[in-house]
Amino acid sequence: MFLDESFRLKAGLAEMLKGGVIMDVTNAEQAVIAEKAGATAVMALERVPADIRKEGGVARMAPIGKIREIMQQVSIPVMAKARIGHFMEARILEALAVDYIDESEVLTPADEEHHIDKRDFKVPFVCGARNLGEALRRIAEGAAMIRTKGEAGSGNIVEAVRHIRTIVKEMKQLTVLGHEELVAESKKHQAPLELIEYVAKHGKLPVPNFSAGGIATPADAALVMQLGAEAVFVGSGIFKSSDPEARARAIVKAATYFNDPAKLLEASEELGAAMFGIDIAKLPESELLQTRGW
Amino acid sequence: MAGKKRVGVLALQGDFQAHQRALERAGAEAVEVRTAGDLEGVQGLIIPGGESSTMVKLLEEEKLLDPLREFGRRRPIFGTCAGAILLATDVANSPQVSLGLMDIQVERNAYGRQLDSRIAHLNPQGMDGGLEAVFIRAPIIRRVGRDAKVLASYEGDPVLVEQGRHLAATFHPELTGDARVHLMFLEKIP
Numbered sequence: 001m002f003l004d005e006s007f008r009l010k011a012g013l014a015e016m017l018k019g020g021v022i023m024d025v026t027n028a029e030q031a032v033i034a035e036k037a038g039a040t041a042v043m044a045l046e047r048v049p050a051d052i053r054k055e056g057g058v059a060r061m062a063p064i065g066k067i068r069e070i071m072q073q074v075s076i077p078v079m080a081k082a083r084i085g086h087f088m089e090a091r092i093l094e095a096l097a098v099d100y101i102d103e104s105e106v107l108t109p110a111d112e113e114h115h116i117d118k119r120d121f122k123v124p125f126v127c128g129a130r131n132l133g134e135a136l137r138r139i140a141e142g143a144a145m146i147r148t149k150g151e152a153g154s155g156n157i158v159e160a161v162r163h164i165r166t167i168v169k170e171m172k173q174l175t176v177l178g179h180e181e182l183v184a185e186s187k188k189h190q191a192p193l194e195l196i197e198y199v200a201k202h203g204k205l206p207v208p209n210f211s212a213g214g215i216a217t218p219a220d221a222a223l224v225m226q227l228g229a230e231a232v233f234v235g236s237g238i239f240k241s242s243d244p245e246a247r248a249r250a251i252v253k254a255a256t257y258f259n260d261p262a263k264l265l266e267a268s269e270e271l272g273a274a275m276f277g278i279d280i281a282k283l284p285e286s287e288l289l290q291t292r293g294w
Numbered sequence: 295m296a297g298k299k300r301v302g303v304l305a306l307q308g309d310f311q312a313h314q315r316a317l318e319r320a321g322a323e324a325v326e327v328r329t330a331g332d333l334e335g336v337q338g339l340i341i342p343g344g345e346s347s348t349m350v351k352l353l354e355e356e357k358l359l360d361p362l363r364e365f366g367r368r369r370p371i372f373g374t375c376a377g378a379i380l381l382a383t384d385v386a387n388s389p390q391v392s393l394g395l396m397d398i399q400v401e402r403n404a405y406g407r408q409l410d411s412r413i414a415h416l417n418p419q420g421m422d423g424g425l426e427a428v429f430i431r432a433p434i435i436r437r438v439g440r441d442a443k444v445l446a447s448y449e450g451d452p453v454l455v456e457q458g459r460h461l462a463a464t465f466h467p468e469l470t471g472d473a474r475v476h477l478m479f480l481e482k483i484p
Contacts, residue, residue: 005413016344018307018344019306020345098407
């Protein structure tokens with residue numbers, strides 16, 4: 001059974017992060033700003049997605065010295081990204097004792113065929129997904145948290161909306177089917193029957209379901225929460241804006257009060273300029289990050 | 295009294311939904327609390343697990359610290375993990391504001407990082423068969439005041455403590471199917 005003791009501890013930490021904001025940071029100074037603004041966790045990476053997109057080249061796990069500095073400076077959980085399939089970057093991050101690993105499409109994939117076998121690790125993993133099948137395949141491999149992929153570094157919420165809507169709709173559809181119909185669903189979603197049955201019975205994933213990839217404003221955070229996300233990751237949206245501190249605080253407030261327009265109005269005042277956004281329809285297929293992994 | 299007890303769950307951030315489910319299993323009605331107004335008509339309050347630093351930030355910004363202290367002078371509050379930190383008079387390793395409703399000193403993340411999270415078996419007084427306890431980046435209660443009573447310990451440290459109407463656990467009873475700790479809290483509500 002996939003819900004063993006180790007898995008419960010991994011998903012348990014994800015439970016604690018619900019209703020909160022996990023912020024991308026590239027150094028200890030940014031991590032301290034994020035913690036002071038009320039982040040529930042920080043994600044350590046070499047460059048924020050918007051810069052990876054602009055500069056190109058191979059994006060790898062962040063330098064160890066930087067991650068260690070961040071871990072020393074903040075008391076909240078510290079996550080770090082590893083390349084898809086790069087289980088040795090993940091082993092090194094586990095030895096460093098980060099609190100969560102994001103096997104992330106934002107970095108350049110190390111393996112185009114296989115993701116990391118995450119069951120084999122004591123440290124928990126979060127993975128991106130665009131639809132239910134992809135989410136369940138990652139959970140089958142041991143992911144204890146799912147986030148929508150969205151389109152990282154775009155400052156455009158449209159893909160995160162598409163992905164959360166797709167996952168929620170596909171879950172709802174399973175709940176109204178008869179038990180005998182689920183094997184065909186397992187084939188259609190290319191996901192294990194056991195997990196399809198879990199979703200059909202509970203109407204939700206067996207792990208927390210967060211949103212990422214394009215959140216730039218308090219309104220964006222509230223939108224994906226309304227659509228069913230249980231917490232949000234903000235990548236470039238904070239430190240590529242004109243006033244990171246104010247924007248970070250505002251998005252934290254929006255994740256809590258996503259159902260309260262008066263509070264969202266308060267959160268949306270005096271924020272300075274948001275990050276520059278990209279029209280994803282005009283991006284060539286080869287520049288999309290969300291198509292990495294399967 | 296007829297009808298279900300109405301219990302608020304502070305829903306600023308954290309595993310508040312897990313507490314709502316646990317309260318329902320224990321036969322109570324659960325209400326999400328995000329503003330001082332939400333406390334109206336609520337007979338007890340749970341402060342869930344999550345990140346205490348995030349909760350404190352929101353409590354300060356939304357001016358909820360005093361309404362919660364005022365609530366705690368009249369009604370029972372149960373804090374788990376981050377919630378226990380918020381109930382304490384003293385947070386040992388962090389210059390962090392708290393409600394100060396229980397005379398305990400708490401050290402944040404005292405077991406270490408996520409890799410040190412664990413599931414343990416406790417033997418609280420009066421609980422047959424013991425109790426499964428999920429510790430996630432948990433705090434440790436370093437000092438217990440004279441008015442506080444230790445109900446369960448793990449490795450020599452208090453993990454379940456009551457003081458008058460209030461209850462604090464450094465673990466997460468809401469993450470197991472066992473409703474007994476929540477029932478213990480519901481008994482504190484007259």
